[in-house]
Amino acid sequence: MGVRRSRQVVTSLEHTSAFRRSLLHWFRHHGRDLPWRKTRDPYAILVSEFMLQQTQVATVLPYYSRWLPRFPDFASVARASQNDVLHAWQGLGYYNRARNLRAAARIVLDRHRGILPSDIAAIRKLPGAGRYIANAVATFAFNQPVPIVETNSSRVLSRLHDMRAPIDSAIGREKLWAYAAQLVPTRDAARFNSALIDLGAVVCLPDKPKCGVCPVKKFCRAKNPGALPIKKSKPRTKRLIEKHTFVVRNGRVLLEQSSVRWRGMWILPPLKLDGLKPSSFGARAIHVSTFPFTHHQITLAVYHRGAPKRVARGQHWFASIERVAMPSPHRRAAQALLSAKQVARPRRQRSSK
Numbered sequence: 001m002g003v004r005r006s007r008q009v010v011t012s013l014e015h016t017s018a019f020r021r022s023l024l025h026w027f028r029h030h031g032r033d034l035p036w037r038k039t040r041d042p043y044a045i046l047v048s049e050f051m052l053q054q055t056q057v058a059t060v061l062p063y064y065s066r067w068l069p070r071f072p073d074f075a076s077v078a079r080a081s082q083n084d085v086l087h088a089w090q091g092l093g094y095y096n097r098a099r100n101l102r103a104a105a106r107i108v109l110d111r112h113r114g115i116l117p118s119d120i121a122a123i124r125k126l127p128g129a130g131r132y133i134a135n136a137v138a139t140f141a142f143n144q145p146v147p148i149v150e151t152n153s154s155r156v157l158s159r160l161h162d163m164r165a166p167i168d169s170a171i172g173r174e175k176l177w178a179y180a181a182q183l184v185p186t187r188d189a190a191r192f193n194s195a196l197i198d199l200g201a202v203v204c205l206p207d208k209p210k211c212g213v214c215p216v217k218k219f220c221r222a223k224n225p226g227a228l229p230i231k232k233s234k235p236r237t238k239r240l241i242e243k244h245t246f247v248v249r250n251g252r253v254l255l256e257q258s259s260v261r262w263r264g265m266w267i268l269p270p271l272k273l274d275g276l277k278p279s280s281f282g283a284r285a286i287h288v289s290t291f292p293f294t295h296h297q298i299t300l301a302v303y304h305r306g307a308p309k310r311v312a313r314g315q316h317w318f319a320s321i322e323r324v325a326m327p328s329p330h331r332r333a334a335q336a337l338l339s340a341k342q343v344a345r346p347r348r349q350r351s352s353k
Contacts (some may be wrong), residue, residue, distance in 0.1 A: 004234035010160065010183065010219050019219050020185055020192060027195035030202060032057070035064060037194060042116035042141040043074055046104070049133045050097045052150075057201070063092050074114045077105035082264045086325035095327070100128025118142040131177075136193075145189040147180030149173070152200025154192075158229035159204060162221040167229040214215060234295070241299045244268035244330070246286060246337050250309040252317040253334060257326065259314070261293070265331045268313060271303055287337055291329045298327050302337065 008015045034057065036048035047067060051060045070088055073078045077085065082102065087161035104126035108116055116137070117123065123134040138144040149157070154167050157179045165172040185192050203210045209225045210215055222228055237300035245268060255266040287302040311317070318324055321334055 015219065016183060019183065019216055022219075023195045024188075024192065024216045025197060027191065027198060029124045031195060031198050032201065034062075035061070036140070040141055040143075042118075042137060042204060044068060045141045046116065046129075046133070046137050047071075049136050050101045050128065051092065052132075052262050053097055054217065059092070063089070065116075074105040074108045077102055078109040083323075083325045086265050087323060090265075090325055090331065091328050093328075095265065097128060099264065100126075103128065104125040112176050116141070118144070120144070120146065139184075139189050139193050143188070143190045145184055145186045146196075147177060147184045149176045149180050150197065151307065152204070153180065153196045155206065155229055156196060156198075156200045156204045159209070159222040159225045160216070160220050163224065163228065164230060166232045168231050172230075206219050212281075237295055239297045239299070241301060243271035243285075243301050243303060244306040244333075245271050246302050246334070246343065247305050247307055248338075249317070251320050253321060253338065254307070254311065254315055255318055255321070255326070255334075256312070257314045265325045265327055266316075266321075267327060268302060268334060269312075271305070287333045289333060290351070291328060298329075300333060302333050 008018065010016050010019050036045055039045065048060070048064055050065055051067075053210060065095070067088055070083075071080065080101070080102070085098050085102045086095060089095060092098075098106045102151070107116060113124075118138065118141075120134045121136050123129050123137055124131070129137075132148060132150055135146045136150075137147050138147060154176050157163070157176050158167055158172075160178055161175075163172065163175060163179075165175055167173065167176060175226055180196075183196070199214075199216070203214050203329075204225070207226065211220075211225060214220070245254075247269065254269060256269040258265050258267050284303075285301040286304050288299065290299050321331065321338075
């Protein structure tokens with residue numbers, strides 16, 4: 001009971017101000033040194049927010065550092081080919097983000113002369129820019145006093161208020177945005193929102209929160225922080241097997257441009273038995289790998305197939321796949337099989353002597 005009485009619930013102006021001071025003092029000494037925090041360029045910040053969607057900071061950092069020299073502004077992305085944009089993004093996953101970023105850049109270039117407007121409503125009209133991204137750009141690029149709710153801050157807010165509603169429910173999401181709006185200051189909002197994110201990333205961890213070193217623990221109402229936030233039950237992981245082919249002729253590999261999951265990217269051609277005899281391709285897969293995709297666990301099985309008399313629509317021969325936009329599972333498979341083929345070739349030459 002004594003512990004409960006010592007906690008200061010963040011409902012009054014006095015306690016809200018005290019919470020902000022404690023958090024910002026901690027942030028001055030423990031905030032993360034991230035490259036997108038060293039700029040107020042709306043384009044660079046928009047790029048970082050697109051990349052950070054459902055992706056960890058450590059994964060994003062090398063992509064962000066390579067992206068900006070290659071595509072330094074909206075015009076460079078807008079005028080780039082889809083292949084070049086997807087190639088720069090490959091390995092980062094969720095490729096629709098790259099397509100949306102390119103489409104957003106075209107809108108900014110065509111309608112706003114290459115300058116991103118500071119109006120949140122205008123930002124939200126861009127492809128892929130929902131509530132969070134629009135508010136994040138508004139606060140980090142234009143220092144507007146608007147709330148943001150993402151994975152780390154939602155965990156902090158749910159524990160701070162001992163929230164029992166699932167954070168991925170409509171009611172839960174609205175509660176989080178209301179809590180965030182209550183806390184954000186009218187001045188220096190960018191630094192405060194960064195501090196709230198970093199508190200979740202560094203201290204208020206998902207499995208083992210470091211409550212002993214939390215700078216705002218006296219404001220936290222959670223009785224069992226590790227049990228929060230509450231989420232709705234996840235759908236069961238589905239396991240799928242996808243069969244594709246490896247076709248090489250005269251040192252060139254056959255690829256097919258995807259029109260579904262990896263729209264616009266090049267993949268190994270799907271295995272189709274229409275009109276083919278089983279003997280026309282290897283009975284056993286020559287490459288097998290697994291990879292996650294949303295709520296699926298996918299096994300990629302690749303079979304050898306002889307070169308067709310003519311390629312199907314959407315297919316193309318490539319002498320090199322280095323500059324071709326390919327999803328990572330298909331690129332790894334193609335590279336491994338091409339390397340194995342190159343190693344096998346001199347062995348046959350030696351044995352024939």
